[in-house]
Structure formats: structure tokens, C-alpha cells
Amino acid sequence: MVTEADGGQDKGDALGLKPLVRDVPDFPQAGILFRDITPLLGNGQALRTAVDALARAYPNIDSVVGIESRGFILGAPVAYALGVGLVLVRKLGRLPRATVRADYALEYGANTVEMHTDAILPGERVLIIDDVLATGGTAAAAAELVERLGGEVAGIAVLIELVGLRGREKLADYPVTSLLKYE
Ligand code: AMP
Numbered sequence: 001m002v003t004e005a006d007g008g009q010d011k012g013d014a015l016g017l018k019p020l021v022r023d024v025p026d027f028p029q030a031g032i033l034f035r036d037i038t039p040l041l042g043n044g045q046a047l048r049t050a051v052d053a054l055a056r057a058y059p060n061i062d063s064v065v066g067i068e069s070r071g072f073i074l075g076a077p078v079a080y081a082l083g084v085g086l087v088l089v090r091k092l093g094r095l096p097r098a099t100v101r102a103d104y105a106l107e108y109g110a111n112t113v114e115m116h117t118d119a120i121l122p123g124e125r126v127l128i129i130d131d132v133l134a135t136g137g138t139a140a141a142a143a144e145l146v147e148r149l150g151g152e153v154a155g156i157a158v159l160i161e162l163v164g165l166r167g168r169e170k171l172a173d174y175p176v177t178s179l180l181k182y183e
Contacts, residue, residue: 012163012181015053020046021160021180035160035182037131041073050074050159050179054129055081057177058155062124063087067113067142068094070131074159078129087119087126089142100148102141113138115145122150133158133178136167143174 010018020040027034040046055078065087066075072088079086088095092112099114120126126146128139133156143153153174161167161178168176 012183015049015179017046017050017159018180035132035162037070037159040159047077051077051081053179054078054157054159054177057157058127058175060125061127061154063120063126065089065115065120065126065128065142065146067128067130067138071129074131075129078127078157082127087115089113089115089128089145100145102144102148104137104141106137107135111138111141113141113145115142115149117149120146120149120151124151125154126151127154128156130156130158132160132162133167133171133176134162134165136165136170139167140170143171 017040020043022036022039024034024036026032040050054074061082061084063085064075064079066072067089068091076086092114095114095116098117100117101112101114103110103112128142130139133139139156146153155175155177156171157177160180160182163181164183
């Protein structure tokens with residue numbers, strides 16, 4: 001367990017990991033409060049705590065989907081812990097073979113993500129992993145790709161949920177788990 005020196009805990013941080021997330025104002029652009037998880041990734045005990053908690057949330061799955069790029073960092077050890085394979089959801093143009101694509105809106109502009117068409121078999125139960133749930137558009141696009149290949153989204157698990165952006169509402173059809181909550 002990682003705890004602040006004063007022993008303080010907030011209720012959105014049952015695992016005591018928040019002291020290892022750094023708030024970076026105006027990154028990558030003005031008005032964004034970036035949640036930097038690199039200190040958490042750099043702490044072996046905290047990384048294990050986070051990965052174990054994400055893996056515990058949905059034990060009965062057939063594969064993990066990691067969303068580029070920080071979702072890969074967390075998705076790979078979760079897949080390893082559960083003894084299942086890792087499927088990549090990547091930004092447009094980075095996967096070499098036939099893909100399915102999903103477009104989604106960003107606050108300014110749009111984005112496209114892809115998955116190999118043979119990455120998920122019909123009926124597979126899939127856990128989607130990312131670092132941060134903000135508006136939910138990215139995770140919803142990943143869920144759409146899973147379902148277009150006939151998979152079932154067993155759950156969506158993230159390290160950080162930015163509760164005020166109400167991404168959970170966009171994902172109302174799925175169980176969503178977050179380890180750290182910010183208003
Ligand atoms: P969204 O589609 O709005 O839920 O955004 C989620 C994606 O954007 C995740 O893959 C995050 O890595 C990234 N992201 C969004 N907002 C932040 C933030 N404030 N700090 C760090 N990453 C963020």
C-alpha cells in the first residue's frame with residue numbers, strides 16, 4: 001500500500017495511489033489538466049498494486065484490449081496476470097493487416113482507432129483497459145470495435161476516471177471500473 005506521508009486518503013483513492021499521479025496544467029494544450037502517471041509507473045509497488053487491482057476487477061475474460069498508448073502499458077501486465085492475450089487498439093495507420101475502424105469526436109476535431117479484424121473471435125469476453133477515462137469517446141470506440149468483431153465487452157477498467165466529464169454515461173451499457181477518481 002502506498003500512502004501519503006501524513007496518512008491522508010481521499011475517498012476516490014482507496015489504494016493510496018493518487019500521490020503518484022502528477023497534475024500538469026495546460027498540457028498538451030491550454031486548458032487541459034494532464035494527469036501524468038509516470039511517477040506511478042516508476043514505482044514498483046504502486047505499479048503492482050494498480051495492475052493487480054485492474055486484473056481483479058474482471059477475472060473471467062478471454063482477452064484484454066489495450067488502447068494506445070498508455071493502455072498498452074497497463075493492459076499487457078493485466079493480460080499476463082490473467083493468462084490471456086493482449087489485443088491492440090491503435091491510432092489510424094499503425095496496424096499492418098486488415099482492420100476494423102471506428103471514428104469518434106474529440107473536444108476539437110475527430111479521431112480514428114483501429115483493430116485487426118482477426119484480433120477477437122465471436123463470443124470472446126473482452127476487458128478494455130486504458131489509463132484515463134475522460135469523455136469516454138476513446139473507450140466507446142474500442143467497445144464498438146470489439147462488438148463489430150462479435151466480441152462481448154465484459155468490462156472497461158481504467159486507472160483514472162475524470163468524473164466531471166461524465167464518460168461513464170457514454171459507457172452505460174458496460175461495467176466500468178476506475179481505481180482513482182477526480183472531480
Ligand atoms: P476520452 O476519449 O475523452 O475519454 O479520453 C481518454 C483518452 O485521452 C485516454 O486514452 C487518455 O490517455 C487521454 N486523456 C484524456 N484526458 C486526459 C487527461 N486529463 N490526462 C491524461 N490523459 C488524458
